[in-house]
Amino acid sequence: MSAFFRIFSRDVRLAVRQGSALTMTLSFFVIAVTLFPLGVGPELSILARIGPGVLWVGALLACMLTLDRIFQADYEDGSLDQLMVGTLPVELMVLAKILAHWLTAVVPLIIITPVLAITFNMPLDSLGVMALSLLLGSPVLSLIGSVGAALTVGMRRGGVLLSLLVLPLYIPVLIFGVAAVEAAIALLPAGSHLLLLAAFSAGSLVICPIASAAALRLAVE
Amino acid sequence: MAVDLHRFANPARFMRLTDAIFPWSLGLTVLLLASGLYYALIASPQDYQQGETVRIMFVHVPAAWMALSVYSMMAISAAVGWIWKHPVADLSAKAAAPAGACFCFLALVTGALWGQPMWGTYWVWDARLTSMLILFFLYLGYMAIWEAFDDQSKAAKAAAILVIIGAINIPVIKFSVDWWNTLHQPASVATMEGPKIHSSILTPLLLMAGAYTALFVTIFIIRVKAEILDRRLRIMRMNQVQEKGLKG
Numbered sequence: 001m002s003a004f005f006r007i008f009s010r011d012v013r014l015a016v017r018q019g020s021a022l023t024m025t026l027s028f029f030v031i032a033v034t035l036f037p038l039g040v041g042p043e044l045s046i047l048a049r050i051g052p053g054v055l056w057v058g059a060l061l062a063c064m065l066t067l068d069r070i071f072q073a074d075y076e077d078g079s080l081d082q083l084m085v086g087t088l089p090v091e092l093m094v095l096a097k098i099l100a101h102w103l104t105a106v107v108p109l110i111i112i113t114p115v116l117a118i119t120f121n122m123p124l125d126s127l128g129v130m131a132l133s134l135l136l137g138s139p140v141l142s143l144i145g146s147v148g149a150a151l152t153v154g155m156r157r158g159g160v161l162l163s164l165l166v167l168p169l170y171i172p173v174l175i176f177g178v179a180a181v182e183a184a185i186a187l188l189p190a191g192s193h194l195l196l197l198a199a200f201s202a203g204s205l206v207i208c209p210i211a212s213a214a215a216l217r218l219a220v221e
Numbered sequence: 222m223a224v225d226l227h228r229f230a231n232p233a234r235f236m237r238l239t240d241a242i243f244p245w246s247l248g249l250t251v252l253l254l255a256s257g258l259y260y261a262l263i264a265s266p267q268d269y270q271q272g273e274t275v276r277i278m279f280v281h282v283p284a285a286w287m288a289l290s291v292y293s294m295m296a297i298s299a300a301v302g303w304i305w306k307h308p309v310a311d312l313s314a315k316a317a318a319p320a321g322a323c324f325c326f327l328a329l330v331t332g333a334l335w336g337q338p339m340w341g342t343y344w345v346w347d348a349r350l351t352s353m354l355i356l357f358f359l360y361l362g363y364m365a366i367w368e369a370f371d372d373q374s375k376a377a378k379a380a381a382i383l384v385i386i387g388a389i390n391i392p393v394i395k396f397s398v399d400w401w402n403t404l405h406q407p408a409s410v411a412t413m414e415g416p417k418i419h420s421s422i423l424t425p426l427l428l429m430a431g432a433y434t435a436l437f438v439t440i441f442i443i444r445v446k447a448e449i450l451d452r453r454l455r456i457m458r459m460n461q462v463q464e465k466g467l468k469g
Contacts, residue, residue: 168358
């Protein structure tokens with residue numbers, strides 16, 4: 001277990017010390033979301049209507065941009081090979097890296113989301129559900145994304161392929177995440193949507209590390 | 222497992238088997254497609270509400286069935302290829318993908334053309350349409366990942382991981398019309414109480430489904446054979462180059 005936490009804290013420390021990566025992801029999220037009021041027009045009723053969807057899509061794209069960070073650098077400097085021959089099973093090693101990615105790349109997005117939601121004129125009551133839906137659903141983004149990242153790890157032009165592989169699998173999370181927030185805005189119970197999001201997270205927590213580990217073994221063999 | 226899968230892992234034996242099946246599947250395709258199209262487009266009655274547009278169904282529904290079945294078949298053969306290191310299974314998953322993608326595209330396009338007169342719009346974002354669109358993207362991603370690797374055996378494994386994870390979408394599509402109450406009508410042929418449609422419509426529909434299946438088998442055999450021959454050709458070329466290198 002200590003090996004698990006050591007890999008986790010190593011990845012977190014690497015991400016924090018390379019602070020620029022974190023601020024760049026956040027700025028991308030903010031800028032991408034800012035484009036919508038400019039593109040659609042500043043009418044508050046429309047913004048409140050599209051807000052949940054825009055924030056979810058923005059978070060999803062920002063998360064996707066950071067996926068290559070999970071394995072790419074370690075693959076290039078050879079430390080991935082070292083980690084894979086270590087005592088920790090590859091599946092757990094992958095899970096530690098995924099958790100570190102979620103904590104450093106996705107959680108900051110969730111923290112800033114309520115501020116952006118207010119600029120979209122979303123009702124204050126729905127902000128909690130918005131953050132909660134992201135909190136429950138976004139682990140799926142890191143987990144599924146890790147499979148795509150592992151599959152494309154050795155490729156020269158993996159970025160475009162990564163989005164083609166990963167985005168179709170993100171769609172169910174997006175649908176239920178937005179549905180939860182819209183239910184909350186309409187003062188309907190959002191519980192069932194949130195439960196489904198949690199179920200997605202739990203399910204992919206089981207499947208994705210195994211698939212990523214299989215893909216990584218393929219990449220380094 | 223009772224069937225010894227490795228018997229068909231030998232490409233030569235596989236080719237002999239498919240050579241024997243091919244004329245039959247080709248003949249069946251022509252026969253079923255001709256009779257199915259005749260019954261579907263000419264002999265079957267108009268719908269009392271939908272008029273002539275009901276005939277789109279005979280093209281649309283079997284295509285959607287095939288899109289789902291082909292993907293399931295790809296997932297199964299990819300799993301077989303992964304577990305038993307079965308080379309022909311990998312190739313068969315690869316060979317089926319473009320055909321499945323075409324069926325999926327056909328289902329989406331004919332669905333849109335049918336939706337315009339019936340629902341008043343080409344496209345709605347309901348559960349079944351969206352999940353079929355996701356299936357189409359999964360097909361595209363699968364084909365893209367085969368192209369992305371130079372090493373064919375690595376590509377086969379990477380594609381297998383992707384297609385097996387994507388297979389989670391298949392039951393979602395199948396039951397989307399039961400789970401969510403959407404514009405697309407629920408299943409009406411394969412239900413627990415038996416088919417809910419009249420035999421004058423059901424017969425051409427099943428004929429068309431048979432024709433699509435036979436067509437798929439025919440295309441599939443051609444494509445798998447082409448894949449096997451392509452691989453042989455590459456090995457022969459490599460041997461040739463090596464021999465030249467040894468002599469020179």
